[in-house]
Amino acid sequence: MEITLTPEVEEYIQSKIASGQYASASEVFFAGIKLLQDIEKTYQGRYQALRDEVKIGLDAADRGEVVDADTVFSQLQERLNQKRNQTP
Numbered sequence: 001m002e003i004t005l006t007p008e009v010e011e012y013i014q015s016k017i018a019s020g021q022y023a024s025a026s027e028v029f030f031a032g033i034k035l036l037q038d039i040e041k042t043y044q045g046r047y048q049a050l051r052d053e054v055k056i057g058l059d060a061a062d063r064g065e066v067v068d069a070d071t072v073f074s075q076l077q078e079r080l081n082q083k084r085n086q087t088p
Contacts, residue, residue: 013025013028013029016028
């Protein structure tokens with residue numbers, strides 16, 4: 001595999017090596033790939049959690065367990081007003 005780096009990226013990698021954080025360019029790349037994998041895992045977990053929450057809502061709607069929008073917004077406005085009144 002051949003990778004072409006911009007001068008800015010190459011300079012950044014060299015600065016990480018010079019600082020002693022990493023011993024080689026390979027270590028910098030591996031750290032970057034590990035970080036990318038961690039971010040993707042986190043994103044997938046959050047995405048799945050969101051899908052699960054949406055499914056709960058859709059299932060409730062299918063059972064007729066819904067609240068009209070005016071009621072929801074009225075309740076949200078009331079909560080907001082209560083929070084504002086609690087803040088010194």
